[in-house]
Amino acid sequence: MSASSAVAHNHHDADSHGHEHHHGHDHHELSFIQKYIFSTDHKVIARQFMFSALFFLFIGGFFALLIRWQLAYPGKAIPIIGNLLPSTWVTDGIIQASFYTQLLTMHGSVMIFLVIIPLAVGMFGNFCIPLMLGTDDMALPKLNMFSFWLMPPAAMITMGGFWFPDGMAAAGWTSYPPLAVINGPGQTCWLIGVFLIGFSSIMGGVNYITTILNKRTPGMTLFRMPLTVWALFITAMLIVLGTPVLAAALSMQFFDQFLGSSFFIPDNLVTTKKFVGGGQAVLFQHLFWFYSHPAVYIMILTPMGIVSDVLATFARKPLYGYKAMIFALMAIAFLGFIVWGHHMFQSGMNPLLGTTFMLSTIVIAVPSAIKIFNWLGTIWRGNIHFTAASMNALAFIATFIVGGLSGVFMASAPIDIYIHDTYFIVAHIHYVLFGGALFGIFAGIYYWFPKMFGKMLNENLGRKHFYWSFIFFNLTFFPMHILGVGGHMRRIYDPYIYDFLKPFQPMNEFITIAAGLLGFSQLILVVNILWTIKFGKKAPDNPWNANTLEWSAPTPPPHGNFTEDIRVYRGPYEYSMPGAKEDYAPQTKQDIPSEVEGEIVDESMFKAH
């Protein structure tokens, strides 16, 4: 005992925060602005990321519903709001083709750059890392604050085309030149905006890596970190290695677009805008996907980590194959850098490369499969408690299986010939990003909300939100596989000018209705959050009887997080130890009381695993 507390005290001397906060003396009050707006407290920054991303979720969702309206009822005026929209967007309430391309571009950009990445990485990274590692804050709190505060201006600039007559960017979220380069000022804005978002990501990533390597509390070895932290650690490395390449690609495109250089423009393009020429259009795709394939893992690794933690907690069982899960994350991250060409099978790059990328891509499905099996292993012989959090986590597995399987179709280059750029891809994207990443994020929100805000979310509303989302998610996106098999191209303003797509109008109509209800279901989450913040029940310190360190902090954690010295004695997943009185064993507790009064569980007998 005495040795351990000595270590804990050493830790405290090195660390400026400690008991002082608790007792309150020599600690002057922060002003409102320092506390809630330009705060350097990781928990406040996490909440800022959460609220801003949820706001953009509705903006992006609104764009999506306009797209869906057009696909179901081309040539019909948008109901209710149709006549309120500006005449550069709609004529007589009918969406214009040029606005449609802006919509699909901004829908993708907003959802990826302003919703999923800020939620998965910004929000959970900030909230979970310091708390789960038992430390007071990020290693670089000021950098952390900048990383959030770059987002609002960056978001505004990304959508800045709004203020120009030509409108917003309209070359897709992938922004392929030459189209992107000959487009107007909306595209320039998009390039600058996304560049800044990338910059914010890098600041976050650097901070996460530094914090994880340097600020773990005594006893928290790397292999005692919960999977959420591991996932964030690996995500941060992907960000730090990948995002600079995106920045390069965007800068080069900016030069082409704004200054007339020709990195991506070959000789003598027959367009009104003139260029010196001599460049290569596919070069951009290589650079873009070198970042953007890893970026899809930036979006999903953290949700995978969250799902692992949530399932272990609610199945009251150790995570199956803890180390295998970590190695699978590493394998996905490593392989993720050598598969980018699978987005370019039909791009006109040398087909020989198609063969290479087909094999690497197919191999990356293996660690994904390993993760599925380990999650199934985790709930096997468990004692599964169903809550909004655990149901979302289970839904993650269900949808990720479908998304992974559709990935295998596309990974085969010859199969991809037909389904590339069809709704099959759109189905895949949404199964992994909405069904996967977003359900994982929902699981995380339901799980950590009590700690973040000190109030228990309404479980009833949480379940309603889950059921409605899960049902309408599948009704919206599953039929899209079928559209893809029918040859229905993506990014099409009016599919029905093609005879072979005419029979799909009723199915598109069905999808649109389901999508509307899916969008509507998300309001339940917002109502739940706002209602809970105002009227919710106060949360106990450890409402789920979980092991990880954040649950040993007061609720909500004060500035500096922990009020007592903490030290880690075991891994994060020691649930249901035989002979123990409780079915959980917090990482901070040295002695686990036994079923037999007055005795202590001898953990050495399980160490072999």
Next chain:
Amino acid sequence: MKGWFEWAYRDMLSFFPENVSTFGAQLDGLFTFVYWISVLIFILTYFLLIAFIIKYRARPNKKSYHFHGSNIVEFTWTILPTFLFVGIGLFSEDAWTKTKYQMKVPKPDVEVDVIAYQFGWQIRYPGPDGIFGKKDRFQMSKMNLFGIDSNDVNGKDDIIIENAQLHLPINKNIVVNLSTADVLHSFFLPNFRVKQDALPGKWIKVWFNGTKAGKYEIACAELCGSNHYAMRGEIFMYGQQDYDKWLDGKNKKMIELQQKQKAAELTLSDSTTTSQGS
């Protein structure tokens, strides 16, 4: 409501548009193969997921099994999918080399040039002489999308079809030289299972062999601007005789046109010489 639920009760594979190319059957076969593997994996994993959710739902006084996993199990479920997935990859390789490798494109029976532009397709046949004029990238313009070299006599009689209608014979190896004058486009023939992006500055060989006469559609599959959706073209597949008839008609028209042009040029040059002489 009619048709709303088609996706739910009809077999997914029945939604493919009719296949009318030789390798199309092989590609559809691959899709079907992966489809059945997926269905199998889907059933297996969903069965376990649902069974575990039901069987291991929380009950009072029950304790979970304290177990961290086993290396043998991890090893097994790493190796098995690896073999399966790599198998799918190797199995796919043949179809890929056959359809896309530029050096494996078969000797053309009919060769045409197709160029994409915002927003449409132009098609070029070699004309009565059967020889394409040389292409010169720097001569490309709105009036001459193919960049036909004005110094090459072989190019004078090339036939250019501006309304995106492609006419071809069945049971012949067709080679399309594909490029674009401006932004990226993608040449998509749903019924032939052909898709290839058109790259500016590069001519890519796309080949297929049609098996059934009829009228099919050409679509653009790569976002190319506001009117991307409107880049519809048509492809007419004929038996050899009908095709020859169509081609002869075109070639004759071209010969007539050239004669008319020559005559017009002659009168024009006559008048200029006289006016200069005075």
